[in-house]
Amino acid sequence: MKCLDTRKPLKIALTKGRIEKNAVEIFKAIGADCRGLENKGRKLIFHDDRYNVDFVLVKAPDVLTYVEHGVVDIGIVGKDTMMEFDKNCYELMDLKFGKCKFALAGPKGKNFYEGYSRKKIATKYPHVARSYFKKLGFDIEIIKIEGSVELAPILGLSDAIVDIVETGTTLKENGLEVYNDICDISTRLIVNTASLKMKKMEIEDIVDRLKEEIVKKEQSDKSKEVIS
Numbered sequence: 001m002k003c004l005d006t007r008k009p010l011k012i013a014l015t016k017g018r019i020e021k022n023a024v025e026i027f028k029a030i031g032a033d034c035r036g037l038e039n040k041g042r043k044l045i046f047h048d049d050r051y052n053v054d055f056v057l058v059k060a061p062d063v064l065t066y067v068e069h070g071v072v073d074i075g076i077v078g079k080d081t082m083m084e085f086d087k088n089c090y091e092l093m094d095l096k097f098g099k100c101k102f103a104l105a106g107p108k109g110k111n112f113y114e115g116y117s118r119k120k121i122a123t124k125y126p127h128v129a130r131s132y133f134k135k136l137g138f139d140i141e142i143i144k145i146e147g148s149v150e151l152a153p154i155l156g157l158s159d160a161i162v163d164i165v166e167t168g169t170t171l172k173e174n175g176l177e178v179y180n181d182i183c184d185i186s187t188r189l190i191v192n193t194a195s196l197k198m199k200k201m202e203i204e205d206i207v208d209r210l211k212e213e214i215v216k217k218e219q220s221d222k223s224k225e226v227i228s
């Protein structure tokens with residue numbers, strides 16, 4: 001006889017877009033029912049019976065907001081978003097996918113540091129850019145851009161950009177290059193601190209399974225490297 005699970009489902013916010021596919025893959029690998037997430041249409045909430053979880057799909061900064069307010073227990077979000085918005089959420093693990101880096105980049109062959117004029121930096125991440133240059137003791141002007149930041153130095157809006165570089169293709173195809181790496185980024189699992197206390201067992205069960213899955217994947221990637 002099937003027992004009815006009367007506990008409230010655990011809520012997990014997944015970042016829409018780039019991270020989504022890998023996130024769905026790893027939850028599928030640990031046995032969660034992700035059929036709804038894979039054929040989602042315009043739906044935003046998807047239930048999984050295996051772990052009694054409601055997955056919600058939201059934009060990256062909103063993952064932090066929902067988790068911070070405790071209406072969602074767990075969030076899957078990029079370290080880039082966490083660094084930019086600095087919300088009160090607890091980072092529990094590195095999911096080791098969505099790997100990329102923050103970099104300072106600009107037109108190929110130019111020396112960004114030469115000259116005495118105050119440099120202009122276009123970015124979707126003003127907080128990250130400001131802290132980077134503050135540490136260097138470099139006075140800059142930040143120009144906030146919402147997307148395709150690479151256009152800014154090409155059109156003469158800025159001297160350089162601070163942005164995410166994954167494959168490097170966007171920079172290359174637009175005649176730009178990395179001047180300096182800022183830091184590595186990957187996808188993180190964050191939790192609401194009260195949820196971690198109140199729903200410790202459910203959260204730990206999922207986290208332990210995800211950890212096992214990451215180890216399995218790393219081992220299989222290593223053996224693929226050895227073979228090739």
Ligand code: PRP
Nearest residue numbers: 147148149163164165166167168169170
């Ligand atoms: C990100 C980032 C770069 C690009 C880097 O943009 O801002 O533009 O990806 O990836 P690559 O190194 O693999 O080329 P995204 O695709 O998220 O779109 P957006 O520029 O509209 O924000």
